Amino acid sequence: MGEIKYMPAGDRALVVEFGNQIDPAINDKVHALAAKIAETRIPGVQEMVPTFRSLMIYYDPAITSFENVRKQTAELTGQLIGKTTEKKRILKIPCCYGARFGLDLADMEKHTGLDRDEIIKIHSSVDYKIYMMGFLPGFVYLGGLDKRIEMPRLKSPRVRILPGAVGIGGNQTGVYPLASPGGWRLMGGTPVDFYDPYREDPILCKAGEYIRFIPITIGDYYDIRHMIVKGEYQVEVVEEGDEGCQ
Incomplete structure (x- = not known):
């Protein structure tokens, strides 16, 4: 060790x-x-x-x-020496790539040499481990980003990024849980609230869990957002090797 x-x-x-x-x-x-x-x-x-x-x-x-x-x-x-890790607990997070959310996708295409469909496919094909929480309540620092889509942070951070924005900063990806300044490259947005002070568990996830981004359309985004407002939507959670909901 x-x-x-x-x-x-x-x-x-x-x-x-x-x-x-x-x-x-x-x-x-x-x-x-x-x-x-x-x-x-x-x-x-x-x-x-x-x-x-x-x-x-x-x-x-x-x-x-x-x-x-x-x-x-x-x-x-x-007692941890030689112990194997437990099954991965994976939260399946819907993400609308591009549309009005992917403000930096064009720059990502230029920087990586990949078209946006390739970038989206790469980004959504990984189960990202939540290494730690920080910066803002509910902000997830995710590990496992493919090197092909690593992106430098903006030279001048945006003054305000909307809640749910999905971005890349260096060799990490993450989700902004609240409106805030930020310098990560934005590629999409999720309708899911990573932080809701009125929810029984205000923070959606915790360090040690995993996130899998599921591509959705802009129509899906607003449908899910409507369900969330009505209290009718629940994030699907699976364990590796067990595709049933927990």
């Missing part, structure tokens, strides 16, 4: 660092440890925040100590 570092972060958090690069195997360990800690219920642990290559563990210093959490975490980490 390589050298694992256990470092204090202030007076109530511990950081477990598995490596110093973005790597699927490293990120698998991050999420496996988070699941193991949640299952074990280490006394005093309040919250965990996974990143690309580390896990931040918040604890209550009135209940436990850094050394206690470090020791128990190290024991659980040792």
